[in-house]
Amino acid sequence: MAESELLEIRDLRKGFPGVQALAGADFRVRRGEVHALMGENGAGKSTLIKVLTGVHERDGGEVRLDGKSIHPRAPVQAEALGISTVFQEVNLIPNLTVAENIALGRQPRRFGLVDWRAVRRSARTAIERLGLSLDVNRELCSYSVATQQMIAIARAIDLDAKLLILDEPTSSLDEKEVEELFAVMDRLRNQGLGIVFVSHFLDQVYQICDRITVLRGGQHVGEYVTSELPRIELIAKMLGKEASDVESMEAATAAAHHQDAAAISNESDEQPVLQTKQYTRRGAIQPFDLTVRKGEVVGLAGLLGSGRTEIARLLFGLDSPTDGTLTVDGVERSGWTPRRAIDSGIAFCPEDRKVNGVIAELSVRENIVLAMQASRSLLRTLPMKKQLALARHYIDALQIKTPSTETAVGTLSGGNQQKVLLARWLVMNPKLIILDEPTRGIDVGAKAEIESLVASLRRDGMSVVFVSSELDEVVRACQLVVVLRDQKVVGEVSGDDLQEHRIMEMIASSHD
């Protein structure tokens, strides 16, 4: 058996300032297999791939390919060794031809000039190897995204690859295209290639992969044969739970939820703060119904890429729906934009803080007053005294660690940036606040603070939509949890049912 190990990684270590991304990860891939690399955010999947492809240099551990220890220092070196990677976004040039794209950077030359005939010939060979038939002289952009992805694969294995890494290759593909991709993967597997498959679509992993390796917190959790690993076990391993853990926690939370459930049912005839009916955005989330009542914390649970963030963005108007209705305070709303959402008392702390959240260049004070300023007319600017008072109040109340009110937010730590963002919305005193992964990338102490903040907001009658990949957090914080899988709402749990293992079961259950 040992001789058929194509890739063998032992005790891989890699640290970045502030985080140990990999702390002893093992990973083995055989020839002629598709091997899934699974793990939630921060598990170390992408770091492992980056070390393997020479983007990062490792701090410790061993990487063997074909029994020989390797040390790629750049992606080119990794490719020369036979390790090729295809990323989620197609890294090709749209207005060059298929052949040019495949040959780019390694054109065969004759008398110092590019030998175009050889370029086309080798491109055709590469395409045929995948069992595809397409015109190598056409521009790349004239083909669909799926085909472009195949061409990227063709380019990758044109280099006599031994190991092919597919990082989220199916995210932008529809069902039929996924089937085409799997046919190609199957063909390559039969040709003896080792394929590493990274995806958060569980159904796909179970459909195509022979074995699964799970990482968590930069460490190796285990290596399993796909057919012998029930889905719920896989999810428990990815989330770092044991079945016994789950059960002991249930008893503690059940009582609390019982009361909450009773409280909610009493108020259930009250008008919901926000309600959606068959709300959907094609390609992002399938139609869903969601009701948020006053003083209720509604959780959105599911694995990465299951559609949690997509729902949050739709509710705040950052994306526009393709169908369905949204009702706020009993009034149906269309043309929903962040401006209108804010005017209706909705606030949003996004998952990607740096892109949609804080404005790094501006000061703590400016970031905190930004939403309030934007809601007032230009001539009703908050006086500086008021701005400073607000900023200081929230710096104190949320314990934001900053040298001054005028410090640029970009220089603060992640947790403090998150708090500045929260302060921006608390200033507005919203009716409903949407928190997308509010505890991502911040330390344990700050996590606990944010959780208790959510609880206190709720006591004040605010409604919260709480998105998190940490199930224990969701169970503690929420009275109602909406469970998502593969861009679809698969169920709701509340009251006595609101337990980690119930949520995991729902995520795991395959299509009805």
Added chain:
Amino acid sequence: MTDHSVPSTTAEAIQPSEASNRISVIRLMGSRLVWPLVSLAVVLVFNAIFIPSFFAVEVRDGAFYGSLIDVLNRGSIGIILAMGMTLVIATGGVDLSVGSVMAISGAVAALILTETQLGMWAVLPCALLVAVLAGAMNGVLVAYLKIQPIIATLILMVSGRGIAKFITGEKIITIGDDSYNYFFDFIGKGHLFGLPFTVTIFLSLFVVTGLFVRMTSLGLFIESVGANETASRASGIADKWIKIAVYIFAAFCAVIAGLIDSSNINAADTMNAGVFTELDAIFAVVVGGTALTGGRFSLTGSLIGAVLLQTLMTTLYTYGVPSDVAPVPKAIVIVAVCLLQSQVFRTHVRRLFGKGAKR
């Protein structure tokens, strides 16, 4: 409204006032205004040594004359354009069309003065209309159609001069004796408080703009949109309207500059009015410490930048450098100032001299 019961334990108390005072001093010293001021000082010291007459000021008919006054008078067009350009660049854009808008504005003014009896009181509203149309066109192309600002404003840069030529019938309209208008003449050549009237124009524009953007939240919104457009939109800022507003303001500045220019030469010369002024304005803004990538801006910096450029040009002319060669030394100074402002360059220099400072 602000009272929210959030879990608050009295954390390590910080003294924001004290800290912010220190920060504002550092901000002043550390980055923006220092290098353009130093460069201006260097040019002035150079003049003091080699061309002492540069600082000579004489009084004639109750008005001041001299090279320094000349710098302010001739520099007024550059300064006014730089004000508009600063706000556009702060949103992450750029406006290449200001030179052509100057030409249109001059053409419209000349046409009204020579072909009608309406005089100055028709010129001003028409000029304003030109500004709104030109700016709105640029702004809509950038904000709604998402065209790269450099391309969007290039359209008006190229077509604008054509429009101006169409207005004047492809010839230079001279505002001669028969169409002489005292008020129009005063814009470019009059004196107020002993100084050219153009100084009053640019100073009031500078002060009013500066007060308006800093006293209202407009400045904050402009910086916010320039620094992070998506996050600004998610905070409820009307990013599209902010963009349209700054392009209209830039066109407004260009229109004023166009009036000054045509008043100066008593004519509308659509071929030469405002040629390359857009580039000078961009230079002034960049030299003044506002990054082309958008975000934080400084109107004062741009003012100093524009004065520096004009001082340099006047110095070169005083030295007898022919006007077609003058851009070369100007370019050298611009590159030097930009390098001085660059953190990377300063680090390299420091390393070169072995001080081993880390930043």
